[in-house]
Amino acid sequence: MDLPNVETYLNPDNIQTITNWGENWAWLAGGTWLFSEPQPHLKALVDIQHLGWSEIEVKENYLIIGATCPLIKLLEYPWLAEWTAVEGLKSAVASLAASLKIINVATVGGNICLALSVGTLAPLMVALDASYEIWNITGESHQVAAKDFQLGFKSTILQSGEILRRVLIPLSNLKWKVNYQRFGIATSDPALAIVVSARNHQQVRCVIGASVAAPELLELDDMETQDFAFLQKVNFIEDAKASAIYRRELTAVLIKRSLSALLCQNS
């Protein structure tokens, strides 16, 4: 879709060449969302595809995934066999309710920053205790835990002009067992509920997504009760697709499935 109201298009090869940031500006990554519907508020797009940020590399005990890494690369990369949690990455991409064309072009950063409730990567990043490195145009950077990044539907902690630079996953967490559960009415429909569980020898982490506005990390004590009464306190989405009660029951079913699948995996 054309965006006729966009008056400025920048295509920098270095983020520091952007000297100021306007109110109705947006970063352009793969453009699969930005060009999929009208964006009447946008006046400028800053293309980030030529910054050289699509790396997948290991540095200082972290797996680092650059923000402009295309989703398809997560499926095709020659991962180490001992990184069992990579199955979660693959499941997240495979369960995207989108065509191969979108998976080829859409980026890791675009998926996370778009912050849809049905966002496929965010619950996994929370389960793996990932961090996000955020830059601003003056060259300052800071890190935030994935669990604190998304505030709600299409809402994140990013301030005007801030950009997600990279995702950092602790290497030790890549050896965790992960189970990714998703349910939508049809495979091509957006998910109604997503549950991602991850475990090592010491702990189990369970994250719910899609049925809530932003991913929520559940407390371990809560899961040990197994009656899931704590889900009564969670604010589930209510819309034309499904009631909050339906989403809550569905989420409980997926949590049970995910945890039991996780426990069945060899340690």
Ligand SMILES: Cc1cc2nc3c(=O)[nH]c(=O)nc-3n(C[C@H](O)[C@H](O)[C@H](O)COP(=O)(O)OP(=O)(O)OC[C@H]3O[C@@H](n4cnc5c(N)ncnc54)[C@H](O)[C@@H]3O)c2cc1C
């Ligand atoms: C038909 C269709 C179905 C879809 N279904 C799903 C689904 O089920 N689950 C799901 O998770 N997603 C779904 N999506 C969304 C899809 O995953 C996104 O289009 C994609 O992830 C966005 O990536 P992109 O690189 O194309 O981002 P863009 O479209 O370029 O940008 C998306 C948003 O993120 C911002 N942004 C991009 N990169 C950064 C960055 N590094 N830092 C800060 N802000 C940034 C942009 O400014 C923009 O606001 C669907 C999309 C379509 C078109």
